[in-house]
Amino acid sequence: METLILKGNIVHAPVFGELSCIENGFLVCEGGRIEGVYAQLPERFSGAPAEDFGGALVMPAFVDMHLHAPQYAMLGMGMDLQLLEWLNTYTFPAESKFRDTAYARSLYRELAAELIRVGTTRVCMFSTIHRESTHVLMEELERAGVTGFVGKVNMDRNSPDFLRETTEESLSETERWIRECEGRYANLRPMLTPRFSPSCTDGLMRGLRELSQKYAVPVQSHLSENVDEIAWVRRLYPDCAQYWETYDKFGLFGADTVMAHCVYSDERERAAIKERGVYIAHCPDSNINIASGIAPIRRMLGEGLRVTLGSDIAGGARLSMMDVATEAIRTSKRNWLDTGKREAFLTAAEAFYLITSAGQRYFGAGPGFQKGDRLHALAVSDAAFTHTSGLTLAQRLERMMYLSEARSIVARFSDGKRVG
DSSP states (O other), X not given: OOEEEEEEEEEEEEEXXXXXXXXXXXXXXXXXXXXXXXXXXXXXXXXXXXXXXXXXXXXXXXXXXXXXXXXXXXXXXXXXXXXXXXXXXXXXXXHHGGGSHHHHHHHHHHHHHHHHHTTEEEEEEEOOSOHHXXXXXXXXXXXXXXXXXXXOEEXXXXXXXXXXXXXXXXXXXXXXXXXXXTXXXXXXXXXXXXXXXXXXXXXXXXXXHHHHHHHTOOEEEEESOOHHHHHHHHHHOTTOSSXXXXXXXXXXXXXXXXXXXXXXXXXXXXXXXXXXXXXXXXXXXXXXXXXXXXXXXXXXXXXXXXXXXXXXXXXXXXXXXXXXXXXXXXXXXXXXXXXXXXXXXXXXXXXXXXXXXXXXXXXTOOSSSOTTSBOOEEEEOOTTSSOOTTOOHHHHHHHHHHTOOGGGEEEEEETTEEOO
């Protein structure tokens, strides 16, 4: 069994809000799995080669729990519009281009490389309605070393003619895609992806539930992102008192479900999220950019909800999860002020946990560098920064997060292998 040893300043977050730091420590892996983290290298590994990263910080790689791959081409565009207008003006025309697989190949190869460059190795990602281009996305992610879940989007109503399927087409293409994924990808799995309940008829939602049960495929979508969206959902579903029930009534709201945003989830909706074990993908940059609002993340965490972070490109304009982490801190500070300083803002250690350990849980991994988990790690150097003398590892990590520069990442490991 091949042994891999990474030497450097080990920083990880096995507990929410607490960093575990080992100066000049060792991260030992065997057969691609973490064997342990040590201050001194055990004698039994003394003969194994070690890669010495010197003063660099060795930390878990990042997890992005919500992003739209086709929107990578429109980063930074349309930020003067709110969600529904933004979708119709920018997003839907951009996504229609992915009927062309050559175009998809070019863009998705660039996106996959950029994800690895900024240190993201695990994702929950939306594609488009196009089955063939969704395969292209998965091929390019796998080629680059990105792992996780990808969803072929489903939408059979309330979308333009050029980006709408029939119910039958949406279900048949989705099932065909799921079957084609079997044995085709080593580290990527399909994820059912009703765009949001306004874009899916009852027949489509019932069909997706059947596919979820038949193939044991998880679900991702959007929930309570924007006040106009919520009002629209209320008109479309008069039988549902709240947004979450539009998924729950079809059996698409459970422990394997990821719901992005939840900005306006009230106490009752949050209780349902907790009871069902649903994961929240908090997307602070997107929520500000397209004027959706500020999610009460401290309240969610205090209530025991499974909160993670997502870049949500291109509503979010930053792909780096270090940028997303610091944006989460900033928006939580605004919430702190808006609540009369009752709901504490996030600390750097807490935000770091959310872009590493919190997301790792969805992929079946433990927090931090957990023994037995597949290795996902980065070596990040701050050698180019000035005035580092006397700083603790926690202080150095915080500065790296705020001064996020992908060029500071000197090595990347995904699923036990070096990828950059």
